[in-house]
Amino acid sequence: MGDKNEVVETLNAAKSYLNHLENLNKQLENAEKQICDTSKESERNIETTFSNLLTNLTEILLNRKDILIRKVQKTRKQSLAPLEASRSDIFSNIEKTKKLIREGQSLLNSSRENLDEFSQKSSFLGSLPAIPELKEVPFISFHYEPNLESELLDICSQFGDVSRIAPVQISQTVEKPGAVLVEWQSVDDERCVDIQEFRLQRAFGDVISEKHLETNFFDCYVGAETQFLVKDLHPNQLYSFRVCCKFEGSSDWSPWSLPQVTKTTIKPFSWASNKDFVFADGNKIATPVKEMPSLLLSDGPQFAVGYSVEFSYLEFDNKCSTIALVAAKDATDIKEIKSSSHSYFALDTTGEIYVDGVKKSTKLPEAAKGLKICFMCELINDDKVRVNIDTCNKQVTYDWQICKTDKLYFAALLKSPASKIMVE
Template sequence: MDKSEVLETLKAANLYLNHLNCLEGELENALEQIDTTFRNTEKNISETFSNLKDELMYILKKREKFLLDKAKKTESESLAPLQECRCIILNKIESTNKLIKIGNSIIDGVNESVDTFVTNASKLGSLPEVPDLKEVPYLSFHYEQSSEVEVKDILSQFGYVCRIAPIQVTDLSEKPGALLIEWRNVEIEERMTDIQEFRLQRAFGDVVKDKHLVANFKDCYKGLDTQFLVKDLLARQPYSFRVCCKFEGTSEWSPWSLPQVSSTSLKHFSWKPNEDYIISNENRIAAPKKSVSKILISDGAQFSVGHSVEFTFLEVDSSEALVGLIWDNLQNDMEISNLMAEGCFVVNSNGKIYVDGSEKSTVLPNFTKGLKVCFTCDLVNNQKVRVNIDSNEKRVTYDWPVNPDSKMLFVAHFCSNKWKIMVE
């Protein structure tokens, strides 16, 4: 082995060592994740069950006292009239015994008052009313054994340890001023049909490095789609995402997925400054200053395959207007007549669609205030792309012979100064 071979071997060995060090770092992160999540789970289980036991004991003692107090009150209220009746009976027994004693004395010749005997004798025959046993309370304690079984069953199955959350973020794709977040079920695929709702949250910053940022997670989507375009993001700023789900028949959300951190290097869609327009909101909103104005174009070729651009009409007029896409190489020769030529894909305010200057038979809804018109571009092959136009819940699709590697601009034009448009 000569010196050059030794050098090549050393180079390969150093490269191999770097790979091993990277793998060791990844393994260390995996070990730390298991250890950290176990300790957090152990603490959570202990605290949850401790709090639950205290709460259950409080509830049981409270219920026990309530039932004992109610039984005691029932006893007290039931005994009062019976004790009163008993006093009457005892008094009558005492007076009757005295009458009998006096009568016996009179018979035996003892000097007793006959008038007193006669007066007391007249009270005989008046008996107090004593209720039957079936008319007085018969206290007892009862409970539904099925409820007891149900409570025990619930407690015996309370909580579970989840090896990993059932839903995980699987892909984060860069878009202009946005990220397309995708997720899927990573455990039991057939349970996907049982999912009632997904929930996606976003946090500003990297929660993996800065754990305290977890408190900043906010909802950004709820629904049944397995992807969502998160808009209005700052370029090159890290954002964290997590997702969970709710299964049919449950009211609780599943555990959160592992947080995924990403950023977009593409700035948000914006209009190029134009002297004929008032441009605001970080160059996303434009309004013509005069009726005869130049064509409004994007600030560079921002649109390409895999992107979607949405135009929102904030103010409208009865005059003509149009929005659409053009090839990048047309931006230096932008006249209104050129928007009906090859390399242009536009829709006018009457909903008419023009592709490379050819009017299509399908018509979209007229432009109205608040209407959103969305262009989406997908790859067909290396010679054409597929453009979808969505407007007021109506979609049309055309294949456009454009090099998929080409960049495109989005454009707008208005024939009065009463229009206002927003792009995102």
């Protein structure tokens, strides 16, 4: 029996080992495919780019040549016109002079009765047309800057490059409610300190399997940070992300990173239905329909450690309202925010902060229309979290004694229909 068990264990180990080997082989196949596919695509891009460049450069140079030749021809025509007029005068006088010589020779062999007429005809002799000196007429020439030619040839000789891999790559994508946190890092250790800014783009769908979707990439972040929370995403919908960078002193962006395809399965933050409110934008915006409405709660325990939630007062009634994170087992346990029956982390519109019944010494700016308040929660240990509140470029941080597995709701206590709040 012992031998059989050993054989079974060996078989199981062998199957597990085989599975690992097959997975590794699959990874190798994917790596080989990526190298071959991207190299072939790069070859096609090089062929297309240089073919277009050659066509365009040839067309530009031929056009420039024709322009210069036409300029030479126009200059020649304009310069010859006055010389042609002078030549016409000279030829006319040559003919008149030859005719006069013939008449004179005839007079010498005959009677001299027509001497007076002959003398009158000779009056033009000695009158010569004005002919410009060579230094006064155009000396047409073609010239160009040899340095410019060298510069053009140098640019052409260094046009384009081939990168083994882009200098910055997406390192991680993290699902958030209706959003994805995209993080990236430099893979070029030598030049990472020279990076001036990053550029993150998003496309709808899977661009790896559907190349044509690359045309819908658009910027969603440009800046110096190495992460960005991409919001307003549809749950369970695939999105593609890519990032590039710009080095200090350069105006050109680097090649794009490998595209990363991901999705969020977590629905966006929203308010639970409540008869005392009207809702808009997928229940993200809530407006009371009566004075002193009931407590406004999130649509379930949507908040968790590692999340951030932003509240915006779209309209404000100048009455004391409250927003909060509430730790409770069930929404039915939450009758009001500041209750001893559950843990809470609250901020009044007066700027006062309350944590589990304790009013904190730090006070934030008072609320106003358009104000945005962001709650961020990070784990310290199994029984403690740290909450940061950001508003008006000010931040406060307090620890909150709750279990990391506690269900967290967000809540708002508004006072009148003149107020309106949005959650993101």
